Amino acid sequence: MEKFLLKYFTLIRVIIAIGIGIVISVFLIYLTSQEPGFSLRSFLLGPFLTRSRLAHLFETASPIIFCGLAIAVAFQAKQFNIGAEGSLYLGAAVGTAFAVSTNMPAFIHVPLVLLIAGLTGALWSFIPGILKAKWKASELVSSLMLNYVAYFLGLYLINYHFRDKEAGFLVSFKLPETAWLARFIPDTRIHYGIILALVFAVLVYYFLYHTTAGYEIRSTGFNERFARFGGISVFKVIILCQVILGFLAAFGGMTEVMGIHRRFLWQSSPGYGWDGIIVAIIGRSHPLLIVPASFFLAYMRVGGRVLNLMSDVPAEMVMVIQSIIILLITAEAFLSQWKYRITVRQAERGGAA
Amino acid sequence: MEKILEAKDVLKVYENGVIANRAVSIAVEENTIHAVVGENGAGKTTLMKIIFGIEQAQDGEIFFKGEKVHIRSPRDAIRIGIGMVHQHLMLAPDLTVAENMVLGNEPLRAKLFLDTDRAGEITLQVSEEYGLQVPPNKKIKDLPIGVRQRVEILKALFRNAELLILDEPTSVLTPQETEVLFKTLKNLKKQGKTIIFISHKLNEVKQIADRVTIMRDARVIDTRDASELTEHDIAQLMVGRDISFERIPAPVTLGESLLSVRNLSYVNDEAILVLNKMSFDVRSGEILGLAGVVGNGQTELVRILTGLLQPSEGEITLRGENLIGLSPRRIREKGLCHIPEDRMEDGVAEETTLEENFILDRYYKPGFSKGLRLLWKDISQHSRELIEKFNILAQSTKTLVSALSGGNIQKVVVARELSSDPDVIIAAHPTRGIDVGSEEMVHRLLQEARDRGKAIFLASADLDEILKLSTRVIVIYNGEIAAHFQDVSKITAGDLGPYMLGVQREEAVSGKVSA
Numbered sequence: 026m027e028k029f030l031l032k033y034f035t036l037i038r039v040i041i042a043i044g045i046g047i048v049i050s051v052f053l054i055y056l057t058s059q060e061p062g063f064s065l066r067s068f069l070l071g072p073f074l075t076r077s078r079l080a081h082l083f084e085t086a087s088p089i090i091f092c093g094l095a096i097a098v099a100f101q102a103k104q105f106n107i108g109a110e111g112s113l114y115l116g117a118a119v120g121t122a123f124a125v126s127t128n129m130p131a132f133i134h135v136p137l138v139l140l141i142a143g144l145t146g147a148l149w150s151f152i153p154g155i156l157k158a159k160w161k162a163s164e165l166v167s168s169l170m171l172n173y174v175a176y177f178l179g180l181y182l183i184n185y186h187f188r189d190k191e192a193g194f195l196v197s198f199k200l201p202e203t204a205w206l207a208r209f210i211p212d213t214r215i216h217y218g219i220i221l222a223l224v225f226a227v228l229v230y231y232f233l234y235h236t237t238a239g240y241e242i243r244s245t246g247f248n249e250r251f252a253r254f255g256g257i258s259v260f261k262v263i264i265l266c267q268v269i270l271g272f273l274a275a276f277g278g279m280t281e282v283m284g285i286h287r288r289f290l291w292q293s294s295p296g297y298g299w300d301g302i303i304v305a306i307i308g309r310s311h312p313l314l315i316v317p318a319s320f321f322l323a324y325m326r327v328g329g330r331v332l333n334l335m336s337d338v339p340a341e342m343v344m345v346i347q348s349i350i351i352l353l354i355t356a357e358a359f360l361s362q363w364k365y366r367i368t369v370r371q372a373e374r375g376g377a378a
Numbered sequence: 379m380e381k382i383l384e385a386k387d388v389l390k391v392y393e394n395g396v397i398a399n400r401a402v403s404i405a406v407e408e409n410t411i412h413a414v415v416g417e418n419g420a421g422k423t424t425l426m427k428i429i430f431g432i433e434q435a436q437d438g439e440i441f442f443k444g445e446k447v448h449i450r451s452p453r454d455a456i457r458i459g460i461g462m463v464h465q466h467l468m469l470a471p472d473l474t475v476a477e478n479m480v481l482g483n484e485p486l487r488a489k490l491f492l493d494t495d496r497a498g499e500i501t502l503q504v505s506e507e508y509g510l511q512v513p514p515n516k517k518i519k520d521l522p523i524g525v526r527q528r529v530e531i532l533k534a535l536f537r538n539a540e541l542l543i544l545d546e547p548t549s550v551l552t553p554q555e556t557e558v559l560f561k562t563l564k565n566l567k568k569q570g571k572t573i574i575f576i577s578h579k580l581n582e583v584k585q586i587a588d589r590v591t592i593m594r595d596a597r598v599i600d601t602r603d604a605s606e607l608t609e610h611d612i613a614q615l616m617v618g619r620d621i622s623f624e625r626i627p628a629p630v631t632l633g634e635s636l637l638s639v640r641n642l643s644y645v646n647d648e649a650i651l652v653l654n655k656m657s658f659d660v661r662s663g664e665i666l667g668l669a670g671v672v673g674n675g676q677t678e679l680v681r682i683l684t685g686l687l688q689p690s691e692g693e694i695t696l697r698g699e700n701l702i703g704l705s706p707r708r709i710r711e712k713g714l715c716h717i718p719e720d721r722m723e724d725g726v727a728e729e730t731t732l733e734e735n736f737i738l739d740r741y742y743k744p745g746f747s748k749g750l751r752l753l754w755k756d757i758s759q760h761s762r763e764l765i766e767k768f769n770i771l772a773q774s775t776k777t778l779v780s781a782l783s784g785g786n787i788q789k790v791v792v793a794r795e796l797s798s799d800p801d802v803i804i805a806a807h808p809t810r811g812i813d814v815g816s817e818e819m820v821h822r823l824l825q826e827a828r829d830r831g832k833a834i835f836l837a838s839a840d841l842d843e844i845l846k847l848s849t850r851v852i853v854i855y856n857g858e859i860a861a862h863f864q865d866v867s868k869i870t871a872g873d874l875g876p877y878m879l880g881v882q883r884e885e886a887v888s889g890k891v892s893a
Binding site: 235236237238239240243244247248250251252253254255256257258 | 686705706707708709710716718723724725726727728729730734737738739741742747750751752754
């Protein structure tokens, strides 16, 4: 039994954390709601109750998966680049600009737009990479600062050069239909972006665990001196993983534009880059675990939205509940004492034998 | 005599499941110098950390001056009169000696500001009381390590320590500094202090200790009067069986020079000349030993030879081909391998599997990958072979390195490095801190490699190891070659000593190279 607990400790911890989070949420909902039973149902079951909400779950998960994968690649090399948000924003803005100013058949247009967006993100993320590799500048700081630059650059590009003045909002021109990602389930907005996200999860998994470059990235992350000692070019690894990060994030952002909104309408940054960090932590930077983690976060977000729309629980409290659950899951030290005690007992038993 | 400290049945298990102390009991008599000896990993330091409150035991009791005590932090330990001088000194390098002395007990002016003059006076006063000279107004970072250690000892005494624990105090000292330290300790004993002295150097223990406690495998094996035991007895108790210091037979044939170093100099970031015009050759079929007191440039020399550090001047060639300026990978591809000094920092990635550690230098080569794809099946097969051939105790190729013992981790490193079939082997402290069984195996492997015509460069702080294995020996002192012994069979550790300490030196050795 105890061996089993040790082996699946991480999984058990996540489940317990979710359990505690739900108990706290129930408590908070009872505290703030006149009709707690209904509110609770909205929050926990709401996302599954209608077709459109269920669809919403998939739509929300898709860009989060992309950003989670992006962050995971960098985290695996112990590069704390948090620039997914900036790459996503600028990449999608440039991709949109390209899409609305060109005209070609869909089978070229779609991949080309995605590629342009991805490359923009990659190029953007190359900056913190080279700063780190060459001059040891903290990628955490530079990527964070560059997020602001990317945001305002993207905003400028769309608002001053590609703004649709007839739309009545601050949005870009609508993408030509040749640059749309098709929706494949009737009456929903679920588009091919989610398929691409799942394909990329497998690709990134394969890349990290089954290729030489992935081995270099992971070895550097586990012990940089070890990698250097064995002849791995740490310089190359630092740049490579951040470029991949930028590419994936921007690619994911572009699928959202092409599949859901079909124009660039983010006047404020959508925050998927930050969600990506959360799911990378929950999923322990493992590409295949990031998929369920992203669906879980999407479930939290959609549940929060339903709760907000349908019940009398204030929007602020919805955010508090979401944050508590996420916090519990991401807390590394949570239950570590418990694990330690089991380890001690196991060791003593092993020692006696 | 009164017992000042007694620990009974101490149990300590670390978070990774390693048992460091298993029902350990020790009694220390007042006003003695009590040595605790054992190989690395025997549990000496852990026991001391528990006594000083840095680690908490899961079980057991501690009595201090006959009373049961619960020491939950170093603060508790200091309050009841226990002081500890750590292996890695814990002083603030940018503060002066006096400031470090009073840290945590600062004399204040106007209840707010540090009274520097008073701190200086206190320092001088304590320093005179115990006859330990320190410069109160010098910054710690400007002092040699021996003096820093003295400051730590004084600091503990200033806090009224009656029991002083020193964790491997001599491992960082030169022999002269060790002499001074021993005089100090004997003086302190005269003044009524009790000292626990951790070491794994047997001659030191014989020289200074009254009582000796021997630890092995997380257990106390025995505690006896030092006078009852010979060095050989202690060694035997430490490792659990008879050990041989016998030298391996000299090689039959010596080949051409494979690794050649000429006028190698290195100036570090702090503008200190670490290596000065070193020249030597390592020939096929020999082991060239590099002897020297730790910190005389050995670390830098090894890192330069393996491409991890760039020299300031000089030439290094392997079979006549230049190595300087090449990346570590290119150097390895030319036929050089490296058993690093610090296996946990450089040798392995602890949280990865054995197979991932085995392929570090070869994952990109045919047989391990095809294009970009890693061939995990072949890698596992290769790893199984290495585990078997090098007798590594591991459950599978997917076992994490962190689950292995020190000796087995070193075998992983040695297995990887020797299996790359190199021409030149650079081995730095290849048996430091590992059990005797693994040590013998590493020695045998090096000897076999030698007999197959490899050129081996062996840097070690352990003179017995140097003398046991080497065909020739060079002695490094202050970054220069101080002596060169062509025939090891005729020399003893005593012959090397004066050169290692810089007392003696061969004239014009550094320029001259023997073929």
